[in-house]
Amino acid sequence: MSLSLEGKHALIAGGSGEMGYHAARALAAAGCNITLMARGSEGLTTAATRLINEVDGDVLTVTADLNNRLSIERAVDHAEESLGPIDILVHAVREDVNGYYDQLDVARLQMAAQTLLIGAANLVAAVVPPMQEAGDGRVMFVIGQDAIRGRPLGLGTCALQHGLLGLMRGLAREVAESGVAVNAVVAGLVDTDRLSVEIDQIVAHTRRDRSAVKSDLANGNAQRRLIQPSEIGATLVWLAQDEAKGLCGQAMVIDGGELG
Template sequence: MLSTTVLQRFWACNQKHQQLWLLPCSDISPALHPVVGNKALYMNSWRARLILVFTRPTKMSGFCKLQGFCFSLMPHALDGQHALIAGGSGEMGFYSARALVDVGCRVSLLARGSEGLTTAATRLINEVDGDVQTVTADLTHPATIRRAVDHAIDGFGKLDIVVYALRDDVYGAYDQLDPARVQMSMNNLLIGAGNLMAATLPAMQAAGHGHVVFVLGQDAMRGRPLSTANCMILHGLVGMMRALAREVAESGVVVNAISAGLLDTDRLAVEIDQIVAHTRRDRSAVRADLAAGNPQRRLIAPTEVGEVLQWLTDPGNRAVTGQVISVDGGELS
């Protein structure tokens, strides 16, 4: 697929300097590299290296002739790593898992119920064709977490990465919140995160390496009307992340968080459809309004969050810890 895509692209040559330039391909986005004379041009994706060999351009046409190519596999640094995704049946959990499967990770999706997990796992296997398994646990009950973690390890080996991507939003005026509902969200998110860390971090510390990433919304980094409960809980998760990062730093385990802006996802598309149906406004105008808070005037692609997740969990990342990385087009800058 990669070689077919590349060979269908337009290749041009700068006749004066006899340099060949590759026009970027949307699916692999390589850097542009000049090649002088009869040399090879390297294109790298995470799984593959395509080497194209060209002749020197002719004076008449200024174009090169493709002599041949070869294709070889190149493993990514994360290839073979085992990642546990808490909240694996949710939208952000799915996109987190997809980003890691895409670079060769073996992924265990964790959630309370099995129905959404099966759907997410099937979709991942169909889209990326990676190693995916599912485990279930109620994060408010430590015993079920330990069983789920043991099951995940039995399937894919020791844990290298833990991603916490749960969502349990609570919105409403501060003086009209249902205390029971707020308490439930705190148990699910805050207490649940603490239980998950207690079940997974000790083994990482003993191994001397590991990466933990909390994938959160912008309420983790700001305050806004009608989000008192959400802000309280997500700010608590950020505090937990920073404390954990300091506590396990000496062991070689790094802990970080991502604060994601408004994501251009299937769920948002449904919400836009609902707004259009109720207001009869133009769909593009609704999208523009939603993106207005972003200085780049756009929504964030889930793949952009995934790329930051790949970077944060790369084995080479050992110094960046205790940080919240905002992926929001500068909205919180």
């Protein structure tokens, strides 16, 4: 089975982040033209330059405030004018609100929910209708494993990720008949800078040795290793294929066989 997506246009929200970049890289390698979207331009420029140096295809950057639907609509219009209709939407925006339940920063959680959940709703409202009119499209969310299991220090993040998973499933049911497939990739512990920050937070709260914490995390799944970002990207490429159009509202868990 060929995994070519030659000539398709993929928009990656959260395109300046690590997971957004790796999603874009995998889709570009499969033949997609890429629009990277993020709130600010600094990280986007770095990601776009790196992407252009590593893969073929057109790469466009757009900035948008996900809390502002008009801002999103303008960015989407620019992307479609430049690279054509959007065939694939990847939501790789991530917001973390960590800490014990009795120390939760509620104001921070409210802001994160606005960006992650309301922002996702605004984004799909701008991108999905043309897909429905065309009778085809893929919408994919990259979601953390907190969406399917709880963990200490992660109450706020768990709530956010569960909410995003629910949004995905509701959207999938609403648009499935039109030919638009909506799914999620639930990422386990991925070897990224973000995980390194989380390890630092665990060390700060527990006073444990950093290498021991990382080793324990890696040993927490059946494969006893951290997931690589490229594995998430490869799953997104597969979900974007015509052969995967029967998947609807599914959460594809890539976690090495999490034991907990």
